[in-house]
Amino acid sequence: MCDITEYHARRTKLTEAETSLALGGNTTLDPQEIIVNKCLMQHKFQELNYAFDHPKHFNFSHHFFTYKKKMRDSKVYKIIKDMPKGAALHIHDLALQGPDYLMNITYKDNLYICCEPYLRFKFANQPPNRHQDSNWRSINNARRDAKNVTKFDADLRKRFTLVVDDPDTAYPSITETWAALGNYFKMIRQLLSFRPVFEQYIYDTLKKFREDNIMYMEVRTALINLYELDGTTHDTIETAKSCLKILNRFKKDYPDFEGVKLIYARSKSKSLNDDLDSYVRAARSIKQHVPEIFAGFDLVGQEDTSLPLIEVAAKLLEVNDLNFFFHAGETGWSGTASDGNLYDAILLGSKRIGHAYALIKHPQLMKEVVARDIGLEINLISNSVLSLVKDMRNHPLNAYIANGMPVVLSSDDPGAWEAEPLSDDFYVAFLGASSRLSNFGMLKALGENSLKYSALSTFFATGEGCCFE
Structure with missing residues (x-):
């Protein structure tokens, strides 16, 4: 048997050994990094302490799509x-x-689009004619002729991302x-x-x-x-x-x-x-x-x-x-x-x-x-x-x-x-x-x-x- 003082000493020794084993546990920080670390850990503890007390608000227990925008406001993130x-x-x-970068590509000249039997794209100096396929048309014309250009672009953008509002339903x-x-x-x-x-x-x-x-x-x-x-x-x-x-x-x-x-x-x-x-x-x-x-x-x-x-x-x-x-x-x-x-x-x-x-x-x-x-x-x-x-x-x-x-x-x-x-x-x-x-x-x-x-x-x-x- 040991008294509580010795017990705490043994416990400290264990925790220090575990910390030393972990990645970065023995990494040396220069004076500037020590200052950054102090600020970083202060904000980290604030975020995690709040999540510990409010588990439903712990972002990382949810799908990335549900918190990816919110996390950009975090001081730790910055x-x-x-x-x-x-x-x-x-x-x-x-x-x-x-997807926004890719959408900009669809506004370039000489891009053709074909929606039947499935969506295709092709840059060309004239409408593609593949296997007697006559459904190709300029994407600029297709966008111009759309009843709702905003909806046309929104529907197209969905093809360039996996992000959805309800990922658990979309990806069971x-x-x-x-x-x-x-x-x-x-x-x-x-x-x-x-x-x-x-x-x-x-x-x-x-x-x-x-x-x-x-x-x-x-x-x-x-x-x-x-x-x-x-x-x-x-x-x-x-x-x-x-x-x-x-x-x-x-x-x-x-x-x-x-x-x-x-x-x-x-x-x-x-x-x-x-x-x-x-x-x-x-x-x-x-x-x-x-x-x-x-x-x-x-x-x-x-x-x-x-x-x-x-x-x-x-x-x-x-x-x-x-x-x-x-x-x-x-x-x-x-x-x-x-x-x-x-x-x-x-x-x-x-x-x-x-x-x-x-x-x-x-x-x-x-x-x-x-x-x-x-x-x-x-x-x-x-x-x-x-x-x-x-x-x-x-x-x-x-x-x-x-x-x-x-x-x-x-x-x-x-x-x-x-x-x-x-x-x-x-x-x-x-x-x-x-x-x-x-x-x-x-x-x-x-x-x-x-x-x-x-x-x-x-x-x-x-x-x-x-x-x-």
Whole structure:
């Protein structure tokens, strides 16, 4: 038995040990950061204390769509918005601008629209005539002839966002959210495939991310085939060269921006066994032609309905000249082929793991991730919108942070749900998916991790990775 004084001493020792273990627990703050931290924590405690006493007002137990506008008024949010965030390492190229940006594209000249049998867009110097399809017309004329232009634009805008007033009704399960995301990408791809529009989109997106205090990006992309007004088309390599051209122009305009690298990402569809060889050849070709901006290779798609990595592991084992950045564990299930992708991502030497939502249910794999120092790309808001988690206090990021695991924050498809490039995810992580006591040190550690686990790091020059020792 010990007296209460000794008991408190032991308790303090335990709490200090736990704090030291957590991400950012041993991060050193300079004098200016200490001042910022004091202000930041004062506002954080005010917000969380109120939510503790009024649980129904805890935003992060509700859907992101219900609080995303309100949170912009938070003093904590404003501080986070202004702070440097390092890099965005898990984002998809066609979902980085919001619906208002996309609506502006629909006001450009030479854009045609076809509403039958489904909505399509095409830039051309004359009305497209596909398969005797005569339903194409200038979108400017269609807008002019609409009985209500405001309603015409409002209906069109809905195609460029997943945001709805009642998300629980619109998206009752993961099936509906992923179907909506798939339809979203179909719409966006048509608008952005016109080369001049695509190149302006890339430049504007770099500017948007830089304004959110992001200095570097790694973008998942299938490198869509671009076309000209006269119908001339360009292949994947030309699209990659367009990206490099725009990046160089942007860096000339903004020398403080570190850059962008591409992760060639293709679908884990049921035909992957047949398609994988061509995907790998394409990745190697991109690496050969634009090595300055090539980072590696990924396979993407809805985890629960895609072909598991184990089905193509034999082929992937033969690929020793590409860095892997596999999506894995983006599922709520355990003991299935879906979360089984985590085993294969690790065994195949993935440099980082995209999402890793289900990793918390695999203690041995968590140990391997730490031992191999594999970065975990966490996308909080994406996991909420795509029906994996409702209350952020239940997101596994809480445990990953508490255990000091190698996590980085990113935003996945922020344009699809009208989020900021990275500030929204940082804010949700700071107030909703970490300890009440997590401070500026954690935010600083997240920023540092985003650079440490990026393709800028010398870590990727070692060639280490494949298979357990």
